[in-house]
Amino acid sequence: MRTRTLAGLAPVAAALALVLTGCSFGTAPEDFDRSPETVDTDLKAADTSDLQLPLIVEPLELVEPGWDLPVQPAGSVFLSAGSGEESLTYSAVNTKGRQLWRAERPSGCTGFTVTADGDTPLAVLTDSKSSTDCDEDVTASAYDLKTGKKAWGPVDVPGPLRGPGTVFAAEDAPADDAVVLDPATGEPAEDADGGGSDGVRHLGEYQGLILDITDGKLVASEAGATVWEHSLADNDWDAEKLTAAAGAATGEGFIRLDAGDGVGPVFDRETGDLLDDDARGVARDANTQAVVTLGKSGITVIDETGKNELPVSVPRSVHLEAAAGGLLYLREGGKLRVHNATTGSLARGYRADGSGAVAIPDVITPAGVGTLRAGDRTLLATDRVVEESGEG
Numbered sequence: 001m002r003t004r005t006l007a008g009l010a011p012v013a014a015a016l017a018l019v020l021t022g023c024s025f026g027t028a029p030e031d032f033d034r035s036p037e038t039v040d041t042d043l044k045a046a047d048t049s050d051l052q053l054p055l056i057v058e059p060l061e062l063v064e065p066g067w068d069l070p071v072q073p074a075g076s077v078f079l080s081a082g083s084g085e086e087s088l089t090y091s092a093v094n095t096k097g098r099q100l101w102r103a104e105r106p107s108g109c110t111g112f113t114v115t116a117d118g119d120t121p122l123a124v125l126t127d128s129k130s131s132t133d134c135d136e137d138v139t140a141s142a143y144d145l146k147t148g149k150k151a152w153g154p155v156d157v158p159g160p161l162r163g164p165g166t167v168f169a170a171e172d173a174p175a176d177d178a179v180v181l182d183p184a185t186g187e188p189a190e191d192a193d194g195g196g197s198d199g200v201r202h203l204g205e206y207q208g209l210i211l212d213i214t215d216g217k218l219v220a221s222e223a224g225a226t227v228w229e230h231s232l233a234d235n236d237w238d239a240e241k242l243t244a245a246a247g248a249a250t251g252e253g254f255i256r257l258d259a260g261d262g263v264g265p266v267f268d269r270e271t272g273d274l275l276d277d278d279a280r281g282v283a284r285d286a287n288t289q290a291v292v293t294l295g296k297s298g299i300t301v302i303d304e305t306g307k308n309e310l311p312v313s314v315p316r317s318v319h320l321e322a323a324a325g326g327l328l329y330l331r332e333g334g335k336l337r338v339h340n341a342t343t344g345s346l347a348r349g350y351r352a353d354g355s356g357a358v359a360i361p362d363v364i365t366p367a368g369v370g371t372l373r374a375g376d377r378t379l380l381a382t383d384r385v386v387e388e389s390g391e392g
Helices: 010-022
Strands: 037-042 060-063 072-074 076-084 087-094 098-106 111-119 121-126 139-143 150-156 201-206 209-215 217-222 225-231 254-258 264-266 273-286 290-294 298-303 305-310 317-324 329-334 334-340 360-364 370-376 376-384
Touching: 037 087, 037 360, 060 360, 072 111, 076 111, 087 121, 087 201, 087 317, 273 298, 290 317, 317 360, 329 360
Parallel strands: none
Antiparallel strands: 037 098, 060 376, 072 076, 076 087, 087 098, 111 121, 121 139, 139 150, 201 209, 209 217, 217 225, 254 264, 264 273, 273 290, 290 298, 298 305, 317 329, 329 334, 360 370, 370 376
């Protein structure tokens, strides 16, 4: 699985460039139907003849949903949006390559997140009826990720989605002014254990778990009750510098924060266990359930057996792109190399005689299917197996 902090930066920049060219700089957006439209149609197989595909997905049929924004998943469903001249088209596609529903939004409403109300995954989309930039009169609505049925909204929010999760704030507003919505209701979330809001800074919302800084502590809560906490002073974390890592995902089972200069702690979402205290990259291998961190000491693989520091050279210029199928994908400049996640040795991740753009794993499920990034293309490896041609 990917690390959004590192692997997500390039597609985010590309997506924003595509989206911003379609903006009309604050004018009222075109009047179109915001309600999700049920599609329930299988996408056709994509042409991948010009790509080098990872061996882990080579037998699978790939589709191309037309997405330009980073992908967010929940279970077997993936959500993202493609940009057009006047609007964004959000669409939910499952691992069978079937487009379930789609919904339009103004071209600047790129803020969205996938969260959950208990066991129900939700897609939260932003909107504005007065600005294509989606920086004024912003609202948020939640929909069942699988069906597109509305769960709540639209509700007024103070500005665009800041994230991770359902955190919203006006442009250029200080972090203390951010508002976090309860995924179950769309209402502002209760503070941990019923405390007041004074002095509380919302860092992020992770599948219903809300992470705050309050009273010198990092506090994770659900439904207003504290689940786990850490002392800032005991861990030498500066409350003013501690933020959610840029591009952090919400559904991978871990939480990564930035304590300054892009480096910070990684926590287990459920238990609050500190997995690493100086990570600059993190990914979860959904196939093996291992969490991989890239920090000062190098690459560490954390699984049920403990921590394994790999003998791999990782200068500052090396980025952790993904972990999938027991393999690690590392990028340095324009070069990609693949390592075995157990031994650290170089591994074969692609055909030796391959040519074309390299497709890198992005969001891979435990079943071994999911999304890939290849330049400005996003593809979805489905559970449909490529049919043999019968030639030869």
